[in-house]
Amino acid sequence: MPVPAASLKRLAMIRHVIYLLVAAAVIVPFIARLHVGDFQPGPHATKLYKKLDSLPAGTRVLLSFDFDPGSDAELTPMGLALLRHCFKKDLVPLVMTNYPAGLDLARKIMEDAVDDSQKLWGKKKVSGRDYVLLGFRPGQVNLVLKMGENLKTAFETDYYGKPTVDMRALKGVRSLKDLKLVIGISSSAWVETWIIYGADRFGFEYGAGATAVMAPDLYPFLDTGQMVGLLGGLRGAADYEALIKQRGRGTLGMSAQSAAHLLVIVLVLAANVRFVFRRLSGREKG
């Protein structure tokens, strides 16, 4: 209901105080380099990790980064952790995106992962041989169906313009049916699209990464076995980084996330304490 002007002013002041507290809760842990310490990765992230870890070296894995820069904060750490794992295990990641706005993001994640592979494990990864950045093609669901028929005609060249037809990294991969595992990271309904039009049709196993808001909606797919694992939000990224034993933005964000969550809990409890106190006072007066 509409609020009187005086209350609006008071609410505005309280709001500003809350904003300052939230800012402090997020910034201070970064500046003070506070770490939450070791934590147990969740079961869904562990399932995805085990699945990827069980693949032999040289296995081609498709990763679809279906998000735009708006979801960069939550989903990029996941993408990076997965690529690092792929390079550590000498798998051959094939990276694509269904978002034109996400193409550049996919490229950056790929390049960062390639640099990390060199730094962390001394493994130099070469495009076209050890990985492929397929890029973006329009078509949405039709693109998935086309990839299910012939991946190389769906992506005739990679992001860098090299033809895919004789690419070493795509040897033995004619279509999605030849892939053992596909992982989709998305902030929208693309996870379900990959399951319905991809995994169910072409028989590959599917793992997903999603924002924290969308992750609970995907639990039923885990129960039915249509997904082999799920990374949910920044916590999912941190879980995966813990599993591959490489700290990244996900782990770094846990301290800020913990502080922010705790702050919200404290604020809610404080507001309720005040609320209850006022009610009781009112009763006493009455």
Added chain:
Amino acid sequence: MPFRRRATASIAACVLLAGPAVLWAAEAPPPATTRAASTAPTTAAAPTTTTAPAELPIPDANTFRAFDRPSDDGSAIIVEWAKPAKEPNGVSYVVEIARGEADFAAGKFKSIPVKKPTLKATNPKYFGFLASSNKTLYYLSVTPADHFPPEPTEKLTPARIDKLHQEGDLTSKQADRAKAALLTQQVEQGLVSAKRAASLPTEYAQWAKAAFLVRWFDEGSPTSEQVNKLLEEGTFTDPQAALARAMLARQQSESEDILGRAKRLVTDLKLEEDREQEANSVFGAETPEPRRAVRLMRGLIGDNVLSQQQAATAQEIVDDFQPEGKPALRLAGKLLEEKKLPDEQVAQLARMIRQSQEPDRILTKEDKAARKWFDRYRAYLSKTDQDEQKRRHQDVDGETYYVRLAATDGTRMAYAGRDGQPAVVSARARPDLLKSFRLNNLLFAVIFSAIVLAFIQAARRNPNLFIRKIAGLDAVEEAIGRATEMGRSVYFVHGLGTLSELATIAALNVLARLARRAAEYDTRLRVMNYEPIVTAISQEVVQQACIEAGRPDAFNADDVSLVANTQFSYVAAVSGLMVREQPAAVFLMGRFFAESLLLAETGASTGAIQVAGTDSYTQLPFFITTCDYTLIGEELYAASAYLSREPRLLGSLRGQDIGKVFLMAVIVLGAILLTLGPLLSRVGIDVGLFKDLFRAF
């Protein structure tokens, strides 16, 4: 009331009667186009045996069939046969497929080994749920085009370009351009030998030789013997051969250097047993391979057993073996730097190797333009080639094929047959016209649609249908009234939906009523659009509403405009407008994502009355906490019926409610049946029937 009860009872009866009918229809065996036990002509190429020693089971010819369904795209035939009563270990099957019966005798058939055959019961989606025989029948799906691949489309060669020119697809100028572009591409890819290069202009000839060398080095393990052979054949010229020999020598010394360094590093280390064994096999081999030494180095780096200096040394070894770029480029560069080339002609060729990777510097302007055009033409041609290839696949799949079946233990074969001859069956793949496994889905969709339409008709006769109060929609009048009194505007925020989403269409219905009221009260209405098509429709809707209210002058196209076409730009724009203009009422209707709370909270901070409606259930909690009224899910879809009170629209809501009652009954009944499943199966009631009736594919 009696009508309602009758309607409900008849619907329930329909479903209960139709359900088994659906399952029966789905179970109906596909039409078989089997030719049973034909006699194949006996020739010298007769199969091994049809009477086998006792331990190899002979498949039963009476159960061996082939048929043309199911497959969605008409590309497969299904072959089935009964699982033998006794199936010893090590027995597998072979399905032989040929284009004609006589082809078996002539040996022109393909064999498809079936190591682990699949039972039909494992795929009830295509073969039905109820047939108990599926538990004893094996099946194999055969795509004929996989075994008799159609002729591939012709590669793009000068001959094909001439053919395209003759067919009128290319003019003669275009054909010349295409050939020139093809030639320069072949030169760039190193496919033009010295012999062919002689006919090219000097710079292109030099380029061709350099690129040929690069490709030759890239593709395999070049040796001095190969150089001599290519020189004799005329594929290499003398300068090419000299440069190749120099590069090989350099490469050899680099390999020796890498092996030497790696061996020195490993000698100083105390290795674990498996690494020690690996090192011994690498350095102890007759011809040690640098690749294996580098793999060992990588392994040692990953094991974290090296000191910092040792790790740096190992990393250097790895980097030196796998430098970026092509080996020929690197080697030629090194030779030029060290001035270890025999003469100036060879040095020129080495310099050209470096340049050969930048065709833009070598190509003339005309050739660059030709390439650009050619790339576009090639993309167009590849699309038509793909379509042609698809058509050829379909033609191949659409022919009739003949099939035989045999059991085998790897050495012997026992054919399914009669009278001493293998049974041959035939089938032709055809695409399905209907997905039979979705019949239940189709039936429910049709029944529900019929109910909704029936109630719409019924509402014409009985327009006084009850609909419960929806506070959010009742607040529309209140909100506009408030805005009028305060002299401020009303905002209508569409959200991020496109016109293909029903939430947006439902929002447009609300907008129409709202705009009319706003026009009547002379209140300014601003509509925030995200999508261009929705913008155009919103303008039409608002304009019409103003006309209907008798106030056509109230319409201002700038008040119903596109605000931004990306999510957070939209949020920033709308929030900024809200804070500056301080609307009295904000309607957030449509499809929302992460921006929902940003918009709603900004509206709340301005003190506006807020009414939200969305079917995005992930955003509902945000709206409920920040808005004064929220339309949850289908309440938004009911808005047009609620606001207009038109009997036909209200009738559809009633039909929807019947559907909901049905769903609730199914959920409760299903939960009870599945919980009591084991008990019921003991008395012969199969609850699987209920499950399968509502299975979704």
Added chain:
Amino acid sequence: MWYKRTIPLLLVLAFGLAGFGHDYVPHPASNAFREEVTTGFVIIGGFALFIGAYSLFHMHISRIRRKQPGWAYSIFVFLGAALMVCLGLWNDGDWMFVDPQPGVVTSFQWCYDYILVPCNATIFSILAFFIASAAFRTFRARNFSALLLLAAAVVVMFGRVPVSERVGQFLFDSPNAFAHVSEILLNYPNLAAKRAILLGVSLGVISQSLRIIFGIERTYMGGGD
């Protein structure tokens, strides 16, 4: 005029029924139809962009001309658009007055990476502040159901952070206690409620679609009933 209403309605009916039928007909002709329609949709969407751009620019030009409050922001709309268009068209998006080099970030890309992306992230990050203030304002235990909601929210928020493992270990001797309860809350009551809404929405979608396909609901066409 009758054809202005009738032809669009007939088109809606035809395409609506075809779209419905496509789900049940696997024939390649049906798939080909869907592909063609999807391609046509993309093309129409491309043309619609012109309508949107015209609408946007016209609105901002009016604001500047009439010097309406906040008109200065409208200038930035044109400046931003002009900058990106010029950078995108000049030199194939590469830096001005420089030869294009493979592997080097173009100026167009630079503007996207270092202007647009941070701006988007900034707006998105405001969400954290708004959630805190919304939670403070509305999570009050006014009655029993509000109290339940509050408790569930606190448990779920707490269960998502690593700190809960320490607290869980201390209080219940189980580091996963809060995470486990949080999962149960999300997996059962939360999911059940979502599914209930989804079922209702799905039925609403069918009913609304029928009304649109059969021309009972026509508001989306504009121009009156």
